[in-house]
Amino acid sequence: MAFKQLVFSGVQPTGNLHLGNYLGAIKRFVELQDRYDCIYCVVDLHAITVWQEPTELPKTIREVAAAFIACGIDPKRHIVFNQSQVAEHAELAWVFNCVARLGWLNRMTQFKEKAGKDRENASVGLYAYPTLMAADILVYRATHVPVGEDQKQHLELSRDVAQKFNNDFGDSIRMHGFGDAFFPLPEPLITGEATRVMSLRDGTKKMSKSDASDQSRINLTDDADAIAQKVKRAKTDPEPLPSEEKGLAARPEADNLVGIFAALAGTTRAGVLKDFGNAQFSTFKAALTELAVEKLSPIAAEMRRLQADPAAIDAILADGSARARTIAGETMKAVKDIVGFVRA
Numbered sequence: 254m255a256f257k258q259l260v261f262s263g264v265q266p267t268g269n270l271h272l273g274n275y276l277g278a279i280k281r282f283v284e285l286q287d288r289y290d291c292i293y294c295v296v297d298l299h300a301i302t303v304w305q306e307p308t309e310l311p312k313t314i315r316e317v318a319a320a321f322i323a324c325g326i327d328p329k330r331h332i333v334f335n336q337s338q339v340a341e342h343a344e345l346a347w348v349f350n351c352v353a354r355l356g357w358l359n360r361m362t363q364f365k366e367k368a369g370k371d372r373e374n375a376s377v378g379l380y381a382y383p384t385l386m387a388a389d390i391l392v393y394r395a396t397h398v399p400v401g402e403d404q405k406q407h408l409e410l411s412r413d414v415a416q417k418f419n420n421d422f423g424d425s426i427r428m429h430g431f432g433d434a435f436f437p438l439p440e441p442l443i444t445g446e447a448t449r450v451m452s453l454r455d456g457t458k459k460m461s462k463s464d465a466s467d468q469s470r471i472n473l474t475d476d477a478d479a480i481a482q483k484v485k486r487a488k489t490d491p492e493p494l495p496s497e498e499k500g501l502a503a504r505p506e507a508d509n510l511v512g513i514f515a516a517l518a519g520t521t522r523a524g525v526l527k528d529f530g531n532a533q534f535s536t537f538k539a540a541l542t543e544l545a546v547e548k549l550s551p552i553a554a555e556m557r558r559l560q561a562d563p564a565a566i567d568a569i570l571a572d573g574s575a576r577a578r579t580i581a582g583e584t585m586k587a588v589k590d591i592v593g594f595v596r597a
């Protein structure tokens with residue numbers, strides 16, 4: 254069956270939106286708007302899989318919504334909303350909890366990393382995170398999901414859930430007139446030069462909101478001085494930059510900074526090395542600072558402007574939620590029929 258092409262993706266409101274979230278996800282969301290209908294979600298149900306301070310959470314939800322819009326997402330042409338306003342996400346996630354297998358979830362590396370050694374004390378939500386993510390995507394029967402490299406495994410699980418649902422309920426799907434498959438197998442869109450932006454302090458570790466060191470990341474709200482300082486202090490090695498991409502192979506910090514430059518400038522690593530091959534890091538870092546400030550400062554300014562009017566952000570989220578609910582409601586009606594629930 255041919256499914257209507259639709260993009261879905263989400264960002265967690267867990268504070269400290271950073272350059273990795275921007276280059277790996279939000280910037281790509283913006284680029285896809287002209288080619289697809291898009292649904293972009295502030296995934297607050299995911300955020301509470303680890304403790305969130307109730308007085309801070311509304312601000313962080315609005316901050317992610319503001320970032321979406323400040324980066325260029327058009328909430329009128331597309332849908333921007335927060336997940337907890339559309340109950341169908343949680344409802345479908347329960348059905349998927351009964352479709353997904355424990356063995357699948359046990360393989361998820363993000364749970365292992367986030368739960369760490371204190372696994373027994375992790376929330377059940379953190380463990381079940383991937384089935385909620387599958388529901389987020391499939392409740393809209395979305396076909397394309399732009400994400401950073403770190404979400405690849407979760408996307409594969411979403412495809413497995415869709416496939417198993419289609420198989421397990423195949424007869425019922427056909428009986429209800431939905432053809433051979435009710436859910437599409439969503440495709441990850443993981444492309445570009447910055448699918449995995451690394452920490453500025455350690456080129457082998459992902460740039461992350463939850464890293465204790467603020468020096469490890471460039472936040473979307475950092476001012477020019479903070480960006481300059483962080484780039485200046487970013488870890489490097491003693492060699493000048495190579496003139497060809499293969500020279501970056503065993504140099505994670507150099508590779509990361511060149512990748513960031515390429516993604517910000519809209520070029521490739523090879524393109525950057527054409528200009529900066531054999532340059533010292535001091536020269537390259539000065540150019541990177543200038544470029545990052547040029548690209549990020551207008552976003553930070555627009556985020557501040559939008560966040561000064563929380564009621565306006567709430568109105569955008571309410572409007573997006575209403576439109577999302579209409580689509581999600583139709584999917585849930587069909588799912589209930591397919592599963593065999595009695596409904597009004």
Ligand code: AQP
Binds near residue numbers: 459
């Ligand atoms: N370092 C990164 N490089 C490229 N893409 C990244 N993403 C996250 N970090 C990087 C992508 O950003 C989107 C939103 O991520 P998220 O908010 O759902 O949470 P996450 O993947 O768990 O990201 P963080 O920032 O590292 O948060 P914490 O510290 O809480 O784990 C996703 O598409 C993600 O791939």
